[in-house]
Amino acid sequence: MPKTILIIDDDPVVVKYLTALFEDNGYNTVTAGTGLEGEQVLKTTTPDLITLDLEMPEEWGSNFYRRISREDRLKKIPVIVISGMAGRHAIKKAVAYLPKPFDADKLLGVVKKTIG
Amino acid sequence: MNMSLPEKTSKNETLLLVDDEPGIRRVLGITLSDDGYTVLTAESGEEALALFKEHRPGIVLTDIKMPGMDGIGLLKRIKRIDPDTEVIMISGHGELDLAIKSIQNDAVDFVTKPIHDEVLAIALKRARDKIEMRRTLSAYTENLEQLVAEKSARLVELERRVAVDQTLEGLSAAFRELAGGVGGDVSFFNDMPCYVTVHNTAFDVVAANQMFKERIGGIEGKKSWDIYDAEENSRPCPVEKTVASSTGQKSRHTVRLKDGGSIPVMVHTAPIYNQNGRVELVLEISADITEINHLQKKLQATRQRFRQLFDEVPCYISVQDRSLRITAANKRFKADFGDDSGAFCYEIYKHRSDACPQCPVARTFQDGRSHSHETVVRTKTGEEYHMLVLTSPIRDENGLVAQVMEMSTNITEVRRLQDHLTSLGLLIGSASHGIKGLLTGLDGGMYLVDSGIAGDNQTQVREGWETVRLMVERIRNMMVDILFYAKEKDLKWQRVDIASFAEETAAAVAPEMTADSIELVRDFGPDLSEVRLDVGIVRAALMNVFENARYACRSDIAPKTHRIVFKVFQDPDKVVFSVEDNGTGMDEKTLSRLFKTVLSSKGRKGTGLGLFISSKIIEQNGGRLTAVSTLREGSTFTIEIPKTPAIQMASRQSIVNDA
Numbered sequence: 202m203p204k205t206i207l208i209i210d211d212d213p214v215v216v217k218y219l220t221a222l223f224e225d226n227g228y229n230t231v232t233a234g235t236g237l238e239g240e241q242v243l244k245t246t247t248p249d250l251i252t253l254d255l256e257m258p259e260e261w262g263s264n265f266y267r268r269i270s271r272e273d274r275l276k277k278i279p280v281i282v283i284s285g286m287a288g289r290h291a292i293k294k295a296v297a298y299l300p301k302p303f304d305a306d307k308l309l310g311v312v313k314k315t316i317g
Numbered sequence: 318m319n320m321s322l323p324e325k326t327s328k329n330e331t332l333l334l335v336d337d338e339p340g341i342r343r344v345l346g347i348t349l350s351d352d353g354y355t356v357l358t359a360e361s362g363e364e365a366l367a368l369f370k371e372h373r374p375g376i377v378l379t380d381i382k383m384p385g386m387d388g389i390g391l392l393k394r395i396k397r398i399d400p401d402t403e404v405i406m407i408s409g410h411g412e413l414d415l416a417i418k419s420i421q422n423d424a425v426d427f428v429t430k431p432i433h434d435e436v437l438a439i440a441l442k443r444a445r446d447k448i449e450m451r452r453t454l455s456a457y458t459e460n461l462e463q464l465v466a467e468k469s470a471r472l473v474e475l476e477r478r479v480a481v482d483q484t485l486e487g488l489s490a491a492f493r494e495l496a497g498g499v500g501g502d503v504s505f506f507n508d509m510p511c512y513v514t515v516h517n518t519a520f521d522v523v524a525a526n527q528m529f530k531e532r533i534g535g536i537e538g539k540k541s542w543d544i545y546d547a548e549e550n551s552r553p554c555p556v557e558k559t560v561a562s563s564t565g566q567k568s569r570h571t572v573r574l575k576d577g578g579s580i581p582v583m584v585h586t587a588p589i590y591n592q593n594g595r596v597e598l599v600l601e602i603s604a605d606i607t608e609i610n611h612l613q614k615k616l617q618a619t620r621q622r623f624r625q626l627f628d629e630v631p632c633y634i635s636v637q638d639r640s641l642r643i644t645a646a647n648k649r650f651k652a653d654f655g656d657d658s659g660a661f662c663y664e665i666y667k668h669r670s671d672a673c674p675q676c677p678v679a680r681t682f683q684d685g686r687s688h689s690h691e692t693v694v695r696t697k698t699g700e701e702y703h704m705l706v707l708t709s710p711i712r713d714e715n716g717l718v719a720q721v722m723e724m725s726t727n728i729t730e731v732r733r734l735q736d737h738l739t740s741l742g743l744l745i746g747s748a749s750h751g752i753k754g755l756l757t758g759l760d761g762g763m764y765l766v767d768s769g770i771a772g773d774n775q776t777q778v779r780e781g782w783e784t785v786r787l788m789v790e791r792i793r794n795m796m797v798d799i800l801f802y803a804k805e806k807d808l809k810w811q812r813v814d815i816a817s818f819a820e821e822t823a824a825a826v827a828p829e830m831t832a833d834s835i836e837l838v839r840d841f842g843p844d845l846s847e848v849r850l851d852v853g854i855v856r857a858a859l860m861n862v863f864e865n866a867r868y869a870c871r872s873d874i875a876p877k878t879h880r881i882v883f884k885v886f887q888d889p890d891k892v893v894f895s896v897e898d899n900g901t902g903m904d905e906k907t908l909s910r911l912f913k914t915v916l917s918s919k920g921r922k923g924t925g926l927g928l929f930i931s932s933k934i935i936e937q938n939g940g941r942l943t944a945v946s947t948l949r950e951g952s953t954f955t956i957e958i959p960k961t962p963a964i965q966m967a968s969r970q971s972i973v974n975d976a
Contacts, residue, residue, distance in 0.1 A: 211872075212754065212757075212758065214757075214758040214761050214762070214784050214787065214788070215754075215757055215758065215761060217761060217765070217780070217784065218757070218758070218760065218761025218762075218764055218765065218784075219761075221761075221764060221765055221768060221777070222764060225768050225772075234872060235872065235874075235901070237874060237901075237949075238874060241874070256907075256910075257907075258868065258869070258872065258901070258903070258907065259869065259872075259900075259901035259902060259903050259904070259907060259948060260901075260903070260904045260907060260948060261904060261906050261907060264904060285750050285753040285754050285757075286750075300753070301753045301754060301756070301757040302753055302756035302757040302759075302760050303757065303760075305760070305764065
């Protein structure tokens with residue numbers, strides 16, 4: 202059974218890119234353009250991994266992360282931060298921090314190592 | 318054939334058509350002329366090259382297969398002469414390898430025979446677009462170069478001012494030193510521009526200064542009277558008279574020079590007594606009269622030059638007494654602060670009735686040292702200048718500080734440049750952030766194309782290509798934003814009827830709102846009048862704010878009717894435009910970064926300026942752009958423009974501009 206990745210990024214271009222990249226490599230994907238949309242998706246789906254942008258128009262990715270880490274069902278889901286912002290200060294528990302523009306092979310490597 | 322090209326862009330463009338078939342030259346030539354091109358024709362590569370060198374057409378349309386120099390050869394030669402020329406190749410059917418070779422050699426496009434109207438139209442449009450784009454870019458580049466030149470000129474001017482400050486400082490130090498040296502130092506003798514000799518009572522010359530030795534000669538065996546012209550009735554000579562009378566003498570004589578010439582001198586003698594009160598030696602000083610005239614002239618010139626310096630230096634100089642009363646001031650000071658001599662410094666500079674607490678002049682009176690101080694002063698016409706004030710003590714003969722010289726340099730411009738540099742720094746920071754996003758997008762586009770080709774998925778290839786195109790568009794928008802900001806803008810204040818300005822702005826954004834099912838509410842104050850403002854800048858900022866509000870509503874998933882309220886009202890000092898939406902709203906962190914970075918590379922369509930740039934430009938025009946927001950409830954952006962632009966404009970002026 203293929204693993205599912207939730208992609209959260211406000212830039213539709215990045216969402217499209219990550220979707221194609223993950224699906225070409227045998228993963229399922231679900232997507233969201235904001236943290237709030239991400240929470241909507243999480244009501245019906247429990248993904249195996251989340252990629253999260255930090256800087257989004259209405260709310261920072263770190264707020265989304267704070268909210269989901271309060272829920273037992275969601276707090277174990279590994280998160281990879283993919284952002285143009287420097288530093289990984291925002292989410293200390295992230296399994297990886299990839300600054301944009303990211304290296305696709307490196308991202309796939311991290312994903313494979315984390316969820317197989 | 319029947320081609321129709323958009324007229325406005327094809328006009329005035331010269332096109333060179335090269336084909337060895339006369340029929341093609343004729344038919345194609347007529348069509349292209351009808352479409353507004355100035356058409357030159359050539360039947361061979363060689364002829365084409367000669368025509369090209371003479372007329373420099375922007376576009377060349379050439380057949381590939383021709384006897385002699387073929388199309389590819391011509392293309393290479395033309396590109397070597399002017400790489401900016403756009404060359405379109407005409408190839409026969411099935412000559413794909415030649416077409417590829419053309420593109421490798423930088424042809425803009427190729428069309429195959431028989432020539433289809435639409436295909437040629439597209440190729441020509443591509444060529445014109447490239448030319449147009451290059452012209453626009455080159456205009457921008459030139460503007461930038463000019464901007465850099467202007468900025469450097471201003472910096473050089475500022476450096477010059479600093480240098481003048483330092484010179485002044487040096488001058489006053491030299492004056493102090495000279496005053497201290499007058500009484501004492503004897504080495505002074507050798508430097509004096511006179512003949513100085515010492516004689517004994519046997520009338521032998523026993524010592525002489527350097528100038529004497531150089532011009533009159535050695536002193537060995539020389540008698541006191543030998544100095545003077547023998548023909549002149551010079552006995553008894555001044556030294557003899559001094560010894561006889563024991564008093565100093567003053568007379569005119571002529572001295573004989575080593576080289577045989579003679580010069581008139583003024584002779585002063587002074588007896589030097591021994592311990593017993595008897596004359597032992599005589600000091601004789603002869604000053605060249607012509608030299609004195611020269612010296613006097615020099616002194617006068619120096620004085621005049623100093624006066625000129627005092628008046629013309631690009632600083633304000635005043636001299637003040639202990640009560641801070643102005644006793645002298647230079648021309649510039651008088652011009653800008655009034656020549657009300659006898660007034661107090663604090664009255665004239667600060668328009669106050671008592672001394673300023675940090676007065677550097679008072680401190681110089683206290684400790685006898687120079688002080689510097691930065692302050693804001695107001696001219697007699699009400700303009701505010703940032704001043705760097707330096708003080709220097711002027712001492713009397715007893716070494717006490719009698720007066721203080723105050724030199725003030727207008728650094729308003731420096732401050733303004735500093736502000737501009739700071740925000741340019743911020744701009745670069747956010748631009749580099751934006752570029753990271755764009756690179757990610759380009760990576761995405763390329764990946765989609767690659768993986769689409771690999772999986773033979775045409776839809777994905779197209780999607781990928783569309784993404785690349787979108788990113789290029791965003792890069793272009795970002796460039797325009799940056800250039801718009803970096804360019805020094807002249808203010809274009811004009812009287813504007815606020816009510817119609819507001820209505821026009823609302824009308825411009827209304828269709829987009831309707832398309833996104835957003836209700837646009839106009840809430841205009843009842844007594845909107847005419848106000849002076851820079852329409853272009855305020856409108857650009859407002860459009861950007863509307864674009865943000867629309868985006869906030871569109872991306873809000875809450876099930877509610879979205880509404881944007883456009884409020885415009887006036888109070889006695891300012892006009893206020895506010896745009897209130899009930900979209901997603903922002904959290905505090907996002908709000909706090911809103912005006913700091915965000916040359917957004919993301920969702921924004923990129924039609925206008927970023928919020929960062931908008932706020933900076935509104936600020937430069939004396940206004941304010943602010944925002945309040947609550948997450949999930951909405952945001953309100955407010956632009957305030959003061960009604961009296963004169964105040965803001967004054968602060969932008971500087972001493973450089975009026976000099």
